[in-house]
Amino acid sequence: MIRSLRAVRLSRSQLAAIAVASAVATALIIASAMGRTGAESAVLASLHRRAVVDEIPASAPAAVTTTDTAGAGASAPSPTQNGSATPASDASAASGASSSLSGTTASDSTAGGGGSTSTAGTTTTPAAATPAAPKASKAKHVFVIAVPSTDYQATFGQSSVATYLNRTLRPLGTLLSGYRTLGSTGLPDAIAMTSGQAPNASTEHGCATYAEFATTAKPAADGQVPGAGCVYPNTMLTIGDQVTSSALRWKAYIEAMGSAPCRHPNSNTPDPTQLAAPVDQYSTPHNPFVYYHSLLDLGDCMSDDVALDQLPTDLKRAATTPSYSYIAPGLCVDATTLTCPDGQPGGLRAADAFLAQWVPLILQSAAYRRGGAVIIALTSPGAPSSAHSRPVQVGALVLSRFAKAGATSRAPYNPYSVLRSAEDLLGFAPLAHAAHAASFAASALRAAVG
Numbered sequence: 001m002i003r004s005l006r007a008v009r010l011s012r013s014q015l016a017a018i019a020v021a022s023a024v025a026t027a028l029i030i031a032s033a034m035g036r037t038g039a040e041s042a043v044l045a046s047l048h049r050r051a052v053v054d055e056i057p058a059s060a061p062a063a064v065t066t067t068d069t070a071g072a073g074a075s076a077p078s079p080t081q082n083g084s085a086t087p088a089s090d091a092s093a094a095s096g097a098s099s100s101l102s103g104t105t106a107s108d109s110t111a112g113g114g115g116s117t118s119t120a121g122t123t124t125t126p127a128a129a130t131p132a133a134p135k136a137s138k139a140k141h142v143f144v145i146a147v148p149s150t151d152y153q154a155t156f157g158q159s160s161v162a163t164y165l166n167r168t169l170r171p172l173g174t175l176l177s178g179y180r181t182l183g184s185t186g187l188p189d190a191i192a193m194t195s196g197q198a199p200n201a202s203t204e205h206g207c208a209t210y211a212e213f214a215t216t217a218k219p220a221a222d223g224q225v226p227g228a229g230c231v232y233p234n235t236m237l238t239i240g241d242q243v244t245s246s247a248l249r250w251k252a253y254i255e256a257m258g259s260a261p262c263r264h265p266n267s268n269t270p271d272p273t274q275l276a277a278p279v280d281q282y283s284t285p286h287n288p289f290v291y292y293h294s295l296l297d298l299g300d301c302m303s304d305d306v307a308l309d310q311l312p313t314d315l316k317r318a319a320t321t322p323s324y325s326y327i328a329p330g331l332c333v334d335a336t337t338l339t340c341p342d343g344q345p346g347g348l349r350a351a352d353a354f355l356a357q358w359v360p361l362i363l364q365s366a367a368y369r370r371g372g373a374v375i376i377a378l379t380s381p382g383a384p385s386s387a388h389s390r391p392v393q394v395g396a397l398v399l400s401r402f403a404k405a406g407a408t409s410r411a412p413y414n415p416y417s418v419l420r421s422a423e424d425l426l427g428f429a430p431l432a433h434a435a436h437a438a439s440f441a442a443s444a445l446r447a448a449v450g
Contacts, residue, residue, distance in 0.1 A: 058265060058323045065310035099101040137261075139425040139445065140371040140404065141318075143362055144193060147351040148186055148287070149378040152177065152393040154348060162352040165397070169310060169359065169376070173399035174407040180414050181380040186334075189379040190288035192415035195238040196432030201228040206285055208274050210265035223432030231267065237417060240304065241294050244429040248323040248364040252289045255308040256281035256330035262301035264285040264290035273331070281330035281341070290328070312361055321367035323426060329354045335381035363399070373445055374399040374423060377418050397401065402445045413438055421445075 092354035149155045156175065161164055182188045187206050188199035197203075202211055213229030219236050220226055243250040257263050263272045264284060275286045284290060287305065295301040308327065314320050331337060333354050337346030345348065355376065362368050396413065414436035420430050424441035 002161055069447055072162065088254065118174055133263045135426050137427060138371050139373045139400065141226055141321055141323055141367040142392035142422045142425050143325045143372065143374045144422060145328055145374065145376045146190055146193065146379050147333055148333045148381050149348060149351065149394045150381060155378055156395050161349050164352050166338040169355065169385065169397060169399065172407050173397050173405065174403045174409055176396040176398065176409050176413050176440060176444065177411045178412045180393050180412065182391060182415055184380050184390065184392065186379045186381060188284040189415045190285065191291065192433065193377060193418045194288045195236065196223060196419050196430065196434035197232065197291065198224055202230045206274065208271055208273055210267060210271050212267050232292050234297050237294060237431055238292050239422060240289060240300060242423070243324045244300060250304055250324040251314065251322040252305045252326040253308045253311045254285060254287045254328050262290055262305040272365055278331060281300040283331045286328040311358065315365040315367065318366040319369055321365060324422065325432060327358065372400060373402065375418055375421065377415065397439065398444045400445055409440065409444055411438060413440055
């Protein structure tokens with residue numbers, strides 16, 4: 001018997017299938033223990049399934065050229081191994097042309113706020129519940145750095161105090177001068193960059209109360225969760241779920257979090273980091289991953305949402321650097337902060353100092369040199385404004401050996417574009433409103449995607 005067992009040789013696909021079955025079983029067991037419905041359990045199993053990407057046939061069918069409603073040619077999504085459609089990159093993004101998914105002109109029409117017009121309960125599973133197989137991309141590590149700003153002139157104008165950003169970093173990459181926020185509050189930008197969700201009545205005001213969505217809330221057909229709330233249901237997906245489901249790794253590195261990972265308030269209670277006198281410099285709205293039950297419920301947030309001081313250790317080797325990293329500062333960097341507790345300048349000066357401290361570590365890392373892309377996305381001021389919330393031009397900067405140094409793109413982009421571009425680079429189907437957003441992966445990082 002033992003001799004017979006030793007003679008067994010499992011192929012790579014068989015081993016991968018065993019891993020898939022194990023992951024699905026684990027997710028279903030946990031879901032059952034937590035008392036979830038059958039539909040929710042199925043989604044949770046889907047979230048943590050390991051995608052088998054080694055066995056894609058070399059002769060996989062190519063995308064078919066079709067004609068959109070405007071008469072322009074567009075690449076139709078090509079089928080993948082697991083049945084999900086992988087949308088083509090928006091190669092016309094630099095000119096603000098149409099998205100490859102919908103054929104509609106990319107704009108900020110969905111950015112201004114408000115939820116989806118779809119009715120609740122249309123479907124319990126977002127369109128991208130099953131991760132797409134990775135597309136051909138030379139960018140293996142994506143770093144998104146989200147720092148608050150007031151407007152484009154303050155950040156990139158000739159008199160900007162952000163000297164490191166303008167004099168050192170800007171000549172190295174491509175400036176997206178047409179990049180706009182979703183409104184005047186920072187949290188909706190962070191939510192959109194990580195899940196594609198549009199602002200709602202709660203997030204537009206910064207979620208001063210860590211409010212749960214209604215228990216009946218589920219994503220509509222377009223992926224948007226209707227209604228108000230801050231902590232999204234576990235049936236809604238994030239880029240963290242996509243990365244995990246594709247057997248890759250992600251991490252969020254948040255400044256001033258402390259030793260406890262995934263730090264967040266208790267459900268339906270005030271957020272202590274938004275009090276007039278917070279206990280420290282940690283900011284919950286700077287950390288979008290604590291607003292997603294898909295990450296909170298199965299432990300992903302506890303394992304992958306960590307303090308910023310862990311970043312240098314992970315950057316030491318490409319093998320320990322996550323495929324997707326989200327980096328955010330503490331309260332001192334909020335655009336409305338004039339002076340930090342240590343007496344140093346706050347606001348944009350603090351944001352520039354933050355970039356000067358952390359970006360060089362990334363640029364010098366093996367992961368970045370072998371195929372990295374850094375997206376410095378400016379967000380709205382962290383504090384809610386009493387004024388009417390509307391998009392603000394702030395700009396963004398893309399750094400990579402695939403980006404054209406010193407170039408400027410005036411195409412209209414927004415936080416949904418950050419998510420869409422990261423998904424294009426890593427090979428995922430776009431989530432929610434990212435599906436209709438212009439991607440700069442093919443324009444600012446043209447050589448990175450095939």
